[in-house]
Structure formats: C-alpha cells, structure tokens
Amino acid sequence: MGVRLILKEGELTAVLSGEIDHHSAREIRETIDDAASKVKPKLLTLDFSDIQFMDSSGIGLIMGRCKLMQVWGGAVRIANLPPKIEKIVSLSGINQLCTVVKGVKKDEADE
Amino acid sequence: MKPMNEMSLAFPSSSSNESFARAAVAAFVAQLDPTIDELSDIKTAVSEAVTNCIVHAYRNTIGTVYISCKLYENGKITIRIRDKGCGIEDVKQAMQPLFTTAGGERAGLGFAVMESFMDVLRVTSKVGVGTVVTMHKTIERRSKVSVKGKMAEE
Numbered sequence: 001m002g003v004r005l006i007l008k009e010g011e012l013t014a015v016l017s018g019e020i021d022h023h024s025a026r027e028i029r030e031t032i033d034d035a036a037s038k039v040k041p042k043l044l045t046l047d048f049s050d051i052q053f054m055d056s057s058g059i060g061l062i063m064g065r066c067k068l069m070q071v072w073g074g075a076v077r078i079a080n081l082p083p084k085i086e087k088i089v090s091l092s093g094i095n096q097l098c099t100v101v102k103g104v105k106k107d108e109a110d111e
Numbered sequence: 112m113k114p115m116n117e118m119s120l121a122f123p124s125s126s127s128n129e130s131f132a133r134a135a136v137a138a139f140v141a142q143l144d145p146t147i148d149e150l151s152d153i154k155t156a157v158s159e160a161v162t163n164c165i166v167h168a169y170r171n172t173i174g175t176v177y178i179s180c181k182l183y184e185n186g187k188i189t190i191r192i193r194d195k196g197c198g199i200e201d202v203k204q205a206m207q208p209l210f211t212t213a214g215g216e217r218a219g220l221g222f223a224v225m226e227s228f229m230d231v232l233r234v235t236s237k238v239g240v241g242t243v244v245t246m247h248k249t250i251e252r253r254s255k256v257s258v259k260g261k262m263a264e265e
Contacts, residue, residue: 019130021126021129021130021158021162022126022129022162022165022166023126023127023129023130024130025216029216053133053151053154053155053158054155055155055158055159055162055224056159056162056217056218056220056221056223056224057162057216057217057218059218059220060215060216060217060218061216063216063218064215064216084147084148084151087152087228088155088224091220091223091224091227092218092220
C-alpha cells in the first residue's frame with residue numbers, strides 16, 4: 001500500500017497503490033489530508049490505476065476527501081479505476097459526489 | 112449435501128488481519144477454479160464482514176473472529192463469519208445502505224456490498240452474544256479440472 005503525492009499548478013494528485021481496506025485506509029487518509037490541508041488545492045485527483053483491491057473502506061475514503069475539499073470549495077476527481085473495483089464504485093453512487101475520469105496520465109514529475 | 116472440502120479459521124480482531132482473512136478464503140476457494148471476478152467478489156464480501164467484526168462487534172477491544180468455509184461439488188461456496196462481540200440491536204436497520212454507527216470515514220455499505228456480491232446473505236445477531244453472517248455463492252463449474260485430469264492420465 002502506498003500513496004505518492006504530486007502537486008502541480010495548484011492541483012494535488014494522489015497516486016494510490018496496493019490494497020485499500022479499513023486497515024490501510026487510515027494511513028492513506030492521513031497522508032492525503034496532511035498535504036491537502038496545507039495546500040488547499042482546487043482539485044484533488046485520486047488515481048486508482050495501481051489498486052489491486054478495494055472494499056467499502058475505499059468508498060468511505062473518497063467520501064471523506066470530498067467532505068474535506070468542500071471546506072475550501074475544492075473538488076475531487078477519481079481517475080483510472082481498474083475494472084475489478086468499478087463494481088463497488090458504481091454500487092456506491094459516489095459518482096454523484098465527484099467526477100470519475102479515465103485515462104488521466106500519471107504525472108511522473110514528482111514534486 | 113456433504114461438502115467436498117471445508118476449513119475454519121480463528122484470529123484476533125486486529126485490523127491487520129483483514130487482508131489475511133480475505134486472502135486465506137480466496138486461496139481456499141481457488142480450488143473450485145473461480146473466475147477473477149468471482150474471486151474478487153468473494154474477497155470483497157469477506158473483507159466487509161471481517162471489518163464489521165473489527166469496527167463494530169469488538170469496538171475498542173480485541174476479540175476472536177471465526178471463519179468457516181465449505182465447498183460443494185456443484186460449485187456452491189458457503190462462508191460463515193462469526194464473532195462473540197456486542198451484537199446488533201436492529202439487524203434490518205444495520206443492513207440499510209448508508210446506515211452506519213461508526214461515523215466519519217465509514218460509508219455504511221458493508222452489508223449492501225455483501226448482499227450484491229454474493230448470492231445469499233443471512234445475518235443473525237443477539238445483543239451481548241454476537242453476530243453470525245452466512246453467505247453463499249455458486250460459481251460456474253467449467254469442468255476443466257476433470258478434463259485436465261483425464262488428459263494427464265492418458
């Protein structure tokens with residue numbers, strides 16, 4: 001499990017990898033919130049392309065970040081959902097809270 | 112019907128065991144040759160049930176989570192996840208999508224996910240005694256195993 005943060009032109013991208021469950025969600029949440037609260041980006045992109053497993057804790061994670069971003073009027077975008085986690089995302093209806101995009105290039109230029 | 116194979120597990124309700132529990136069940140049911148999608152559904156459902164034991168049943172304490180799993184000749188899998196935790200006062204309410212007593216970061220989707228990812232979900236609970244979650248899923252038998260077996264014998 002890992003989080004890689006990329007900050008570019010006021011937008012924050014969190015590239016997530018590994019498995020998201022109740023156990024791992026905590027560290028992911030803390031890492032993202034730490035950076036986001038400092039930067040207050042207008043857009044937070046959560047990139048799921050390297051996620052192998054996700055249960056409803058991942059939905060909670062997305063919901064929580066949407067709530068946080070609302071504090072300063074920012075938005076959340078979820079990108080590159082692997083087919084195996086599309087099912088839980090569509091079941092949750094989370095697409096009503098944030099935009100879901102495909103094919104967002106991973107920015108390799110680390111901060 | 113007699114199961115063709117069965118296993119049981121018992122482990123402490125620490126959150127680091129969530130990944131262990133779903134991986135162990137996945138490794139066991141793999142002998143029925145499920146598809147990647149079926150296996151992913153089962154792993155997700157097990158993860159939800161075990162997380163409930165950790166977050167709700169044994170909230171602020173560590174107890175034992177019990178899993179038993181049976182495999183049948185016709186491709187049916189039964190998984191039972193049991194705890195001796197606080198129990199659920201109103202099971203019907205707990206099973207409503209988006210209902211949660213954990214607040215904040217919990218989506219309240221655990222039972223909804225188990226219900227939609229498995230064929231059958233049954234929850235029985237008694238306050239102060241514990242909760243039993245029973246799930247069934249029948250996976251498509253592709254009879255590849257027997258064909259392969261025959262070919263190997265020839």
